[in-house]
Amino acid sequence: xSTKNSKLLVIDxxxxxxxxxxxxxxxxxxxxxxxxxxxxxxxxxxVLTRDLEIEWNKHNSRFAQAWRGTMGRKKKLISTNxxxxxxxxxxxxxIDVILPDLTDNQRSDVKKDIRLIEAALATDKIVISLDDxxxxxxxxxxxxxxxxxSELKVITWVNPDKPEESPIEWLRSGANIEPExxxxxxxxxxx
Numbered sequence: 001x002s003t004k005n006s007k008l009l010v011i012d013x014x015x016x017x018x019x020x021x022x023x024x025x026x027x028x029x030x031x032x033x034x035x036x037x038x039x040x041x042x043x044x045x046x047v048l049t050r051d052l053e054i055e056w057n058k059h060n061s062r063f064a065q066a067w068r069g070t071m072g073r074k075k076k077l078i079s080t081n082x083x084x085x086x087x088x089x090x091x092x093x094x095i096d097v098i099l100p101d102l103t104d105n106q107r108s109d110v111k112k113d114i115r116l117i118e119a120a121l122a123t124d125k126i127v128i129s130l131d132d133x134x135x136x137x138x139x140x141x142x143x144x145x146x147x148x149x150s151e152l153k154v155i156t157w158v159n160p161d162k163p164e165e166s167p168i169e170w171l172r173s174g175a176n177i178e179p180e181x182x183x184x185x186x187x188x189x190x191x
Contacts, residue, residue: 006043007175008078010119011036012129013052015160017059019067028130028161029061035128035160036067038171045076047123051115082122089114091148092139099138106134113139117155126156126175128167136183143184153184 019036020029039046048056056068071077092114102110113135120127129135136157143152156177160167170178179185 005174006045007126008045008047008123009039009175010047010052010116010123010127011039012113012116012127012131013055013059014130015128016056016064016067017061018130018161019061019063021061021063024063031161031163031167032130033063035167035171036064038168040067040070040074040076042171044171044175045078046071047119048077048079049081049115049119052119078123080119080122082118085118085121088118088121088149088151091146092117092142094146099141102134102138106138109134110138117152120155121151124175125154125177126158128158128160130159130161132159132162140183140185143182144186150184153182155183156181157183 015032015036018028019032020026021033024030024033056064060068068077093111109131113129113131116127116129116135117139136159139152139155139157142149143155158167158170158181159165165181170176170181
């Protein structure tokens with residue numbers, strides 16, 4: 001695959017933390033390992049913001065450390081520092097209105113994950129994360145229910161631990177935008 005088809009992926013620390021080595025037996029560890037290995041082997045690159053780097057440093061597996069080193073040597077870690085979008089943050093922080101049933105910890109997690117959205121909006125609009133139950137659920141619902149949050153509708157969100165999402169095949173075929181992967185998707189998701 002040529003570099004002109006390369007996508008910039010915003011990879012959440014949850015994926016690095018969960019990734020095991022090639023001998024991993026736990027399904028999530030195996031899935032994250034395979035996904036990251038494919039990012040390395042294919043032409044795609046990873047976005048590295050200051051905030052993401054701090055999270056990556058806190059939540060690293062041994063494999064993830066080696067992966068980061070190889071990605072860096074191959075010039076596949078792309079540093080960027082997107083501006084914090086105060087208008088977007090203010091809209092997203094209306095959590096109580098959109099999802100009043102969130103716990104305080106879940107609210108905190110959603111606010112923390114705004115940085116993933118900001119980095120995605122500044123690059124190729126792709127987030128790779130294991131967080132389906134809080135962040136993805138919230139951002140998907142916000143994209144559909146809050147008219148002022150139209151910028152969320154264009155974010156692709158992929159969970160490498162969801163075989164039904166075919167994350168490896170998606171990477172290999174170019175990590176292209178597919179409607180059912182968008183946070184603002186309104187149809188029926190493939191299973």
